Amino acid sequence: MNPVVHVLRRMGGRATTLLPLSLAIGLAFQNVASAARVLLWPLAVLLLMLALARMDWIRVRALLRRPGPAVLLALANLIVVPLIVWPIWQGLGLWPGLVAALCLSAMAPGIISAATTAAFLRLDSSLALLLTLFTNFLVPFTLPPLALWLLDLDLHVSAVDLSLRLALIVVVASAGAFAIRRWLGTRIMDEAPTLDGLSVIVLMVFAIPLMDGVVAQATAQPLKLAGFVVGAFAGMILCNLVVVACALPFVDRRVALTAGYCSGGRHNALLMAVLPASVDADIFLFIAAVQFPIYLIPTLLQPVYRHLPRP
Structure with missing residues (x-):
């Protein structure tokens, strides 16, 4: 096996260990x-x-035949x-800017990396990808009126x-994914671990610019930044739990946990x-503080999801 491919495959299997490292590099x-x-x-x-290139499109087509649950x-x-978290944050007496940020975060669409880290x-x-795409297409009609x-x-x-x-973003990414799948052809499933490794590298590089200015903020307002990081962790976990609690009575456990995970990552x-x-x-x-839970929560939640059977 090509040494580069071997390294990529090993990286794909250790994503949750490597992702926090990218925050340290940016800092x-x-x-x-x-x-x-x-x-x-x-x-x-x-x-x-x-x-998109890595996705199980048979599963995606099955979901799209009954799109109602994913849209809901x-x-x-x-x-x-x-609507659920807004009064909670309002009642805690936090910094007004933190309350506004937590509420805006809950209104934001799913983060693009959700499908990658969900795998x-x-x-x-596949459901995580659909939720990401649906929320990104719907958010222009929900975010402005809710914020107002x-x-x-x-x-x-x-x-x-x-x-x-x-x-x-979706159109350019879809064209590139189509080209990758055409190039790999029937080898697409065999090369999935390699694509996972490439995704880990992109995620790690993506985190670096998001750390711009964080050290200056930590030096100027260390306690405030620490409070915002703690608030960001709490915000992600609360959004996750709200969706899991709402969905679990109606869907199976994997779907509910996936929807909750996508709700936490905005x-x-x-x-x-x-x-x-x-x-x-x-x-x-x-927005800078929330990058810490975005990159650390997959590692923290891995023990919770470890006992799920492989799809």
Whole structure:
């Protein structure tokens, strides 16, 4: 076996161990983190491309034959979850900026890496992919009115403009995934571990620019940043539990856990593109802080999902 392919396959099997390392790299090399910010968009496309290429399309087609449950879970993530968690955060007396950030995070769509990390955790990666795509296509119609209603925050962004930005990522990624599957042909399943390894590398590089400025914030406001990181962990776990509790009576355990996992991991970086410059700076601090649970929670939750049978 080619040594590079061997290394990639081993990396794919140790994703939850390697992902936290990328945060340390971004923190240790702040100049690299700053310079790498221009890579966020192409890395997001590449990550979704690999997830689409790696996907079990037989399972996806089966889900699409009855799309109702996936659409309902997506709407629950975007509408029901914010309505449940908003009064909880409001009642805790936290920093106003942290409350607003936690609520906005609960309104955000699923993070693009959810399908990739769900595969590492033995969850339903095909369902995770659909929930990611559905929430990203629906969020232009749910985020602006919810932000205005619950937070009195006018995002000044049209549904059409936001839809086009998100659709461009999906279209480019889909074209690349189609090319990969055509190139690999019948070898696609044999090469799945290699694609997993490539996804781990992309995830690790993706985390580095998100750490830009975090060291400066930690130096200037160490206690506040620590509070925001703890709040981000609590926010992800609460969103996860809300969806699992709502879904478990109606669907099987793997589907409920997958939907909960997707609800916990939100595309918070999208908020950077739609928030006005005049918004509370604490919200941008939260977007940096939430990267810690996004990259650490898969490792922490792995023991919970370890006993799920392989699909």
